[in-house]
Amino acid sequence: MKLLIKTIVDLRIYVTFSGDLEYSTLVPALRSAQTFLSRYVGTLLLEELAEDELTPDQQTLLDLISAPIANLALLKFVNAGNVRITDLGVMRTKTADSNDAFEWQLERVIQTLKSESFDGIETLLRYLETTLVTFPAYASCPAYQQEKGKLIQSAGVFSQYYDIGESRLVLQTLQASMRTAELSIQKLLGNTFVGLLLAESLTDLQAQQLDAARRALVYLTIARALREKLVSISETGVQVCGISNFGTLNYKQPASDKQLETSILYFDREAAGFVADLITVLTPVVSTPTTLVPSSPVIGTKIIAF
Structure with missing residues (x-):
């Protein structure tokens, strides 16, 4: 070298x-x-x-x-x-x-x-x-190729849903968690996933679906990252454990089990809510006094609970 x-x-x-x-x-x-x-x-x-x-x-x-x-x-x-x-x-x-x-x-x-x-x-x-x-x-x-995700292609896009200061270093640290979380979103979207990625211009419905998918993906990513302890999220912002400890003498004190549990429960709850919102956008329903009839085959006949 x-x-x-x-x-x-x-x-x-x-x-x-x-x-x-x-x-x-x-x-x-x-x-x-x-x-x-x-x-x-x-x-x-x-x-x-x-x-x-x-x-x-x-x-x-x-x-x-x-x-x-x-x-x-x-x-x-x-x-x-x-x-x-x-x-x-x-x-x-x-x-x-x-x-x-x-x-x-x-x-x-x-x-x-x-x-x-x-x-x-x-x-x-x-x-x-x-x-x-x-x-x-x-x-x-x-x-760079790894950073170019499918639904979220930059730190700027990620920061629109959860502020990481548009840090490329934070985004790269989150990539492993995000790729796994994206698989869940991809399965949920089905053929709609491909349509959102390939469309040269989005319809109003597609733009709404993409926004909902990204928001759900961001919170699923953070919930997974907290479990894997790739980042610590505190009142001072997002700390990248693998990077910020490079060359330091004093390592940051890891969060207590109770703090981690509280954070995970919060992001789990928020992620579940955003996934539910995404399902609503993907499957507009016709209401009757007794039934809800999905108008899209994306979810099929299965009942999804959160």
Whole structure:
């Protein structure tokens, strides 16, 4: 793997640090950070940007990619560099001329680097979404193809039904849960599912069906994600456990069983209500004093209870 940040001078463009850092000491952290970023943009795009001659568009993208790589690398280095691993064991970095940082100082640096890292990734992914023709390597990478779901194709659409701040990182973390939840919606929609996906323009009824299907899918996804503990949802927003813990010293305290149970019951109840709304939209009924007669074969003769 060719590193995109090749000198200390390049690194200083994107992150501030003092002292004389040797580039060679940062190479493992830079390699780790670049590998981590490849999960979101693919390895082919990174290889393309590692070439010596770049177009103006590639140079712009390299600048956007280098910012999170630099901050992630320093984040890794700060954690590992705060101590020295020797043949005598793990030693503090305190010397006769300098002291190591207090815990609160170290934590503040870590939080700053982490925030800059993931803000940079969000900015990068947002830019790539608007330049798919210019960078086909990203358009064909597994991470982007996975994000393009069937009913919900972007973080912006997801946020219309439950606010995740249009975060692509949160959406990617939810993908596994959402794909499973979408199977339930697909079975429920039947042939209508294909019609909603392939229609060039939607009728008023189809638009209503699509809206109901997306709302039900979002709440089914969150209910499943809570069970799988992929995310924690609190008054501060959605925390992506697998990502936000990257390189941190203090891991977040997991929710108690009671808190999880309460959250799951809430989202189960909301999801069931939205699925019921979807069924209503899919199967308009004719009322009589004694019967309800479905006008669509989607549900068949089975009674569905929630």
